Amino acid sequence: MKRLRYENGDIDRVDEKILAELTANARITMAELARRIGLSAPSAAERMRRLEEAGVITGYGARVSMPALGLPVSAWLRIRPIPGELQRVAEILKAIPEISECDRVTGDDCFLARAHLASIGDLERIIDMIIPHAMTNTSIIQSSPVAQRLPRIPAGEDE
Template sequence: MENYFLDNTDRQILTYLTEDARLSLKVLSGKIGLSSPSTAERIRRLEERGIIEGYGARVNLPAVGYGMQALVRVKPLPGMLHKVEKMIQAMPECIECDKVTGEDCFVMRLAFHSIGQLDDLLDGLADYAQSNTSIVKSSPVKRRLPPL
């Protein structure tokens, strides 16, 4: 992605759409003080430049049966990095994963129904990687944009 200077209007658009991606063009235009066609054009340019990658719903995981989450640090055994990465990518309960520096190679976030299910998920990795698991008690800061 090329470097792109964000002016105050672009920052406002990103902030409002991050808070509520379902805002109508009319409402968003009113909030930022532009016409609907001008707002639509700015959104189109943000999308074309890859700054806006998509739109989605935030789902309450406990409301759909995933009452538990864990952060798992994963350190593949020698020669197993790519295999472990593919295993993590194929794990539907892995809702987020980062490849990191340091002693571990991956930090993943798992959503699951029970400790038994967590054991099953981690048992699948045990022959290929070491893991260290922390159960999430709460999330005082949800994913958000940094200052723009």
């Protein structure tokens, strides 16, 4: 598989450092980012601009505590639509605001969705919206020993 290339070549170690720093803290100042990666602020800003233009950096955001928002129950739902209901199930999932992310996946199930809820009763309500059109298997999240993070980026061919 080819590595992503952008205007000035492959993603290099400096780009990886930029991505790691932004993943850890998207609000880092340009001066602090430049200091941490060993570049001047204008050079760091130019690197970020190129990563944005190449579609490597697609946005910036905040990490939000769901329990602090009154949503202490999180669950993964594995969803297998009944024949002919795939598109309808996708639309139902899009319309449920408690579902924060959903992927279409390979294997026995077609969708893997993450929901954040105020109660188990809310989870039951969500499942009841889906089950006329699909089978579900639900796992309540107890904890997350690995927080969302940037995966290891494969080394380039010339390294």
